[in-house]
Amino acid sequence: MTCETLKELISLYKKECEWIEFKVDNEKPEMIGEYISALSNSATLYDIQKAYLIYGIEDETLDLIGTKFKPKITKKGNEELENWLHRLLEPNVDFSIYEFECQGKSVSIFEIDCATHSPISFQGKEYIRVGSYKKSLKDYPQKERKLWQSFSSFCFEDEIAKSKVDMETILSLLDYKTFFKLLKLPLSEENSTHEYIISKLIEYGLVVSKEAYLSITNLGALLFANNLGHFKNLQRKKIRVIKYKGNSKLHTEFEQEGIRGYAVGFQGLVQYIMKIIPRNEVIQNALREEVSLYPEIAIRELIANALIHQDLSINGTNPMVEIYDNRIEITNNGKPLIDVLRLIDYQPKSRNEKLANLMRLMGICEERGSGIDKVIASIELYQLPAPKFIAEEDYFKVVMFAPLPFEDMDRQDRIRATYQHTCLKFMNQEYMTNSTLRERFGIGSKQHSKASKIISDTLEKKLIKPADPDNKSTKHIKYVPFFG
Numbered sequence: 001m002t003c004e005t006l007k008e009l010i011s012l013y014k015k016e017c018e019w020i021e022f023k024v025d026n027e028k029p030e031m032i033g034e035y036i037s038a039l040s041n042s043a044t045l046y047d048i049q050k051a052y053l054i055y056g057i058e059d060e061t062l063d064l065i066g067t068k069f070k071p072k073i074t075k076k077g078n079e080e081l082e083n084w085l086h087r088l089l090e091p092n093v094d095f096s097i098y099e100f101e102c103q104g105k106s107v108s109i110f111e112i113d114c115a116t117h118s119p120i121s122f123q124g125k126e127y128i129r130v131g132s133y134k135k136s137l138k139d140y141p142q143k144e145r146k147l148w149q150s151f152s153s154f155c156f157e158d159e160i161a162k163s164k165v166d167m168e169t170i171l172s173l174l175d176y177k178t179f180f181k182l183l184k185l186p187l188s189e190e191n192s193t194h195e196y197i198i199s200k201l202i203e204y205g206l207v208v209s210k211e212a213y214l215s216i217t218n219l220g221a222l223l224f225a226n227n228l229g230h231f232k233n234l235q236r237k238k239i240r241v242i243k244y245k246g247n248s249k250l251h252t253e254f255e256q257e258g259i260r261g262y263a264v265g266f267q268g269l270v271q272y273i274m275k276i277i278p279r280n281e282v283i284q285n286a287l288r289e290e291v292s293l294y295p296e297i298a299i300r301e302l303i304a305n306a307l308i309h310q311d312l313s314i315n316g317t318n319p320m321v322e323i324y325d326n327r328i329e330i331t332n333n334g335k336p337l338i339d340v341l342r343l344i345d346y347q348p349k350s351r352n353e354k355l356a357n358l359m360r361l362m363g364i365c366e367e368r369g370s371g372i373d374k375v376i377a378s379i380e381l382y383q384l385p386a387p388k389f390i391a392e393e394d395y396f397k398v399v400m401f402a403p404l405p406f407e408d409m410d411r412q413d414r415i416r417a418t419y420q421h422t423c424l425k426f427m428n429q430e431y432m433t434n435s436t437l438r439e440r441f442g443i444g445s446k447q448h449s450k451a452s453k454i455i456s457d458t459l460e461k462k463l464i465k466p467a468d469p470d471n472k473s474t475k476h477i478k479y480v481p482f483f484g
Helices: 003-013 029-045 081-088 141-152 167-173 176-182 194-203 218-224 232-237 262-276 296-309 353-361 371-381 411-427 434-441 445-460
Strands: 020-023 050-055 095-102 105-113 125-130 133-136 160-165 207-210 213-217 240-244 252-257 279-284 287-292 320-323 327-333 388-391 395-401 464-466 479-481
Touching (some): 003 050, 003 105, 029 050, 029 105, 029 133, 029 141, 160 218, 167 194, 176 218, 194 207, 213 218, 218 232, 218 262, 218 353, 240 262, 262 296, 262 320, 262 353, 296 327, 296 353, 296 371, 296 395, 411 434, 411 464, 411 479, 445 464
Parallel strands (some): 020 050
Antiparallel strands (some): 050 105, 095 105, 207 213, 240 252, 320 327, 388 395
């Protein structure tokens, strides 16, 4: 935000409106919170990305007269004003504070994001602008209905990550060469003009042209940014990789945060993780060789899923890969849209369909519906313990475990593996049997009774059922998942 940007805003709108408020020195903290709520909600109602609360401008004449208000150093009680406002705004809306000199006058500006999923309230009350007036939202039910309709059509990928940029800036911020390579689009000397490249970025929704300006969308930045740090609202979307010493968080060996967009940085991310995860030394053909404890396809698919299915509207935490001696945990924001018991067989639902579609087109993740199946199949091939899927209200976590002898697995480990094995068989138009389960656990044919005990425990949990309920014979009985 600069003096030129301020002049542009004033010349463009020429007066206060639903998403712009001019003030001089009225700095009551409660009033500021109410205006942030009203301006943010109104911006959404009028399909505007940013709203502004501007100090230093006389509202009727729009004369630049300056302000004494310095919000960055102002406190409410013993608390910084900015932190106090964030604490009382619900859901927490992002805003930035700018303080600068313009024509020798002090200016302070609150640049406020539009509301995205629900109305912004301050101290439990929601506000809206009616013309240039701040009003209680509940007193205007028609506006409230329209506001909720706006939320239903919100698409994070289409929102603007950086607005009003020229072609050269776009081509410096986005790795367009990788974009063309991954999508197998021709890029030769003849068609490598800036205009052609930008036209392709627009075609795939990575850049938009609106009101004679070019802007980079969240989709474009998330996938192809050379550095996500150049996009203020996406900095907390970087994926973090943390390696711990031992099986707890007590001792961190190192931490790495990815800076590139998901598409341009994905292959390097997977290779980096494969290098640092624990390895086993085995002897093959009389030669000692180190092999990974975990299948690469499982790592690859689970990381892709974490990026694709994260709730991008949630701020404050990054997608994470945490590596311990005995497990790997992959976490993303947002509760999954389907029951964790149906992850193997269900067609996936994504909050971010445009992001998911492009990542599939580029071959970064598997075709629709096959990813988790391949994760489970590869884990069975390595005879690892079954992964654990954990769904909480605001996050989803997958835990992959290091090799563990059958005798050391607890009852829950064995039940989880049996259920997942049954689902996998069912997806392949096959059945789980005592024999296939023994093969899954790597136990011999003489341990028939151990497999029977695990099957009995899983039946008790109602996770599986006999494929033929009328079959009274217990020999060679076949099983399907509870939903089969």
